[in-house]
Amino acid sequence: MSKRKPPHPETWVAKGLHDPAADGGAVVPPLQPSTTFARDADYRLIGGDVYQRPDSPTLRPAEDVLARLEGGAEALLFASGMAAAAAVVQALRPGDHVVAQRTMYWSLRNWLVGFCRDWGIGLDLVDAADPDAVARAVRKGETKLVWVETPCNPTWDVVDIAAAAEAAHEAGASLAVDSTSATPVHSRPLELGADIVHHSATKFLNGHSDVVAGALVAKDTGSPLWQRVRANRRDHGGILGPFEGWLLLRGMRTLFLRVTRASATAMKIARHFERHPKIAAVLYPGLESHPGHGTAAMQMHDGFGAMLSLRVAGGREAALRVAGGCEVFLRATSLGGVESLIEHRASIEGPESPIPDDLLRLSIGIEHPDDLIADLERALKAV
Numbered sequence: 001m002s003k004r005k006p007p008h009p010e011t012w013v014a015k016g017l018h019d020p021a022a023d024g025g026a027v028v029p030p031l032q033p034s035t036t037f038a039r040d041a042d043y044r045l046i047g048g049d050v051y052q053r054p055d056s057p058t059l060r061p062a063e064d065v066l067a068r069l070e071g072g073a074e075a076l077l078f079a080s081g082m083a084a085a086a087a088v089v090q091a092l093r094p095g096d097h098v099v100a101q102r103t104m105y106w107s108l109r110n111w112l113v114g115f116c117r118d119w120g121i122g123l124d125l126v127d128a129a130d131p132d133a134v135a136r137a138v139r140k141g142e143t144k145l146v147w148v149e150t151p152c153n154p155t156w157d158v159v160d161i162a163a164a165a166e167a168a169h170e171a172g173a174s175l176a177v178d179s180t181s182a183t184p185v186h187s188r189p190l191e192l193g194a195d196i197v198h199h200s201a202t203k204f205l206n207g208h209s210d211v212v213a214g215a216l217v218a219k220d221t222g223s224p225l226w227q228r229v230r231a232n233r234r235d236h237g238g239i240l241g242p243f244e245g246w247l248l249l250r251g252m253r254t255l256f257l258r259v260t261r262a263s264a265t266a267m268k269i270a271r272h273f274e275r276h277p278k279i280a281a282v283l284y285p286g287l288e289s290h291p292g293h294g295t296a297a298m299q300m301h302d303g304f305g306a307m308l309s310l311r312v313a314g315g316r317e318a319a320l321r322v323a324g325g326c327e328v329f330l331r332a333t334s335l336g337g338v339e340s341l342i343e344h345r346a347s348i349e350g351p352e353s354p355i356p357d358d359l360l361r362l363s364i365g366i367e368h369p370d371d372l373i374a375d376l377e378r379a380l381k382a383v
Contacts, residue, residue, distance in 0.1 A: 009069060009184075010256040016249050017065050031246040032057045054234045058242035062249040063215075066205070069184040069255075070197050072217035074226075076233055077245060081180065081200025082107060083238035084214030086115075088145065088176055088196060090236075091228035094120035096144040099137045099168075101128040103157060104149040104178065105200075106349045112147075128152075129292055131163035138171035144225070149178035151296070153335075154309050154345045154361040156181070156283050158292025161299055165193025174225050180204070181307045181335070185259040186300045190219045196226070203336030204306070206251035207258050211244045258338060258366060262306035265369040269362070270308050272373050277313070278380045280358065284308035306364040307335060309345075310376075316357035318383045320344055323360055325379030328371050335363035340372055 018029040035052040039045055049055035059077050067075035078084040085108050092098065100112060102125040109125075116123040126133040128148045138146065146168040150159035161177055168175040176196040177189035183204045189197050199205055201213035218226045233239060240248070270284035282289075285296035286304030296304055312319040322342075323331055329342040346357040364372070 013065060013069065013255055014253050016061060016253050017068070018061065029061050029246070029249055030058070031242060033242050052242065053237060053239050056239065056242060056245065059240060059245040062245050062252065065249065065252055066184075066199075066215055067217055069252075070217040071188050071190050072197065072219055074221045075215055075217045076230065077201065077240040077248070078214035078216070078233060079238045079240055080212050081105075081198070081202060081214035082111065083236075084198055084200075084216050085147075085178070086111070087229050087232040087236070087238065088147075088198070088216065088225075089115060089121075090232055091225055092121055092144055095122075095142075097122035097124070097139050097142040098145045098147065099124050099126060099134060099143055099173075100147040101149055101152060101159070102126060103152050103155055103354065104147075105153050105180075106345075106353065106355075108178075128159045128164065129157040131160050131167070134164050135167040138167050138173060140171045143168070143171045143173040146173050146175045147178070148175070149180070150187075151181050151285050151292070151305060151307065153181060153307070154283075154355060154359065156285055156290070156292075156305075156307060156309060158285050158290075158296045158299075160295050161187075161189050161192040161194055165195075168195075169193070174223070181305050182300060183255065183259050183305070185256055186263065186303050186305055190217065192299055195219050195223065196229075200336075201248055202334065204259055205255065205336075206248050207254065207336060207338060208247075208251055209334065209337035209339065211247045211251065213240050213244055213248050259306060260303060261366050262364045263303035265367075265372065266306045266308050266362075266364040267304065268369045269364065269373055269376070273310060273376070276380070278318075278383055279310050280313045281311040282308065283311070283359075308362050308364070310360045310362065311356060311358045312360060312380075312383065314358070314383055316346070319358045319360050320347075321383050322376070322379045325382050326375050327378075328367060328375035329362070335361075337363070338365045340365040340367055 037049040063075040124137045148159045174195040177194040197217040199215040341363040
């Protein structure tokens with residue numbers, strides 16, 4: 001008798017790993033809002049949970065889905081992507097050293113610089129798209145964490161995860177990879193040597209612009225760093241609420257449909273505008289002209305993500321006019337929802353931002369690609 005082939009991720013994710021037979025036949029996974037859980041007359045727990053902060057029956061299914069998607073041993077959900085990242089950095093000790101990416105999510109970069117300065121943690125910011133830069137920056141016995149983001153926001157530079165992992169591990173450090181824009185649909189950093197994967201689950205994992213959440217996935221739950229991360233979530237109270245966890249699981253059930261559609265559209269948009277006379281550059285790792293395309297092609301699969309940036313010929317004012325002229329794209333911060341967004345990042349990040357002021361960041365949703373292209377073309381005509 002032939003052995004049944006395991007289902008594809010698209011199949012079990014659509015069900016959220018939920019078994020209706022274990023839940024009275026309900027097709028939709030349940031929401032449990034209780035903050036506390038009762039004991040019997042002998043003061044034994046009736047179930048296995050004590051209190052919502054360390055024990056949440058609603059979060060566990062979402063965590064199980066994400067851990068399996070990433071090929072990890074355990075996932076933890078947090079109240080935001082920032083809370084998840086902070087739990088990792090706050091697991092370090094004064095005197096430790098961190099190597100991080102120079103260009104990455106702006107809010108995390110700013111917080112990281114300030115926290116490391118105030119808590120006596122050494123920090124080197126490097127061009128992580130250059131593997132040699134990471135290798136030169138790590139200090140054997142001192143560096144405890146290497147943090148990279150790939151593709152990185154908003155230039156979409158690509159980091160060689162395997163090379164970064166090798167450099168980190170030779171120094172005795174852990175590698176954490178922010179894989180928010182790639183998602184587990186396109187990349188599984190743990191398989192390439194990473195120790196922790198980070199997601200702003202607000203973005204593609206939820207996918208509907210209605211939940212703020214963060215997530216971490218560990219390759220090894222027994223590492224001292226991960227044990228401190230788990231304690232940080234419990235003790236600092238950065239837990240995700242049950243309703244938000246339930247919505248997040250709902251969003252992940254359509255993850256493959258949303259992300260593959262949006263990524264295919266992003267590629268179509270990138271190719272359309274790659275040689276446009278009013279576009280100075282298209283930043284998208286799926287294009288052969290992108291400097292990180294070769295690395296992206298090796299470590300990403302089934303697409304290159306739904307994020308790209310356009311550098312508009314004519315500078316800041318021209319870029320702002322293009323953003324202002326769009327009607328299908330919404331002018332808003334964030335990314336990863338079903339609706340397409342356009343953002344002038346330099347305006348958001350302020351005068352200290354290293355981002356070029358002619359850059360427009362596009363988060364591609366699930367609209368028809370021809371409508372998105374036509375919207376940008378109309379806006380460009382006014383420039």
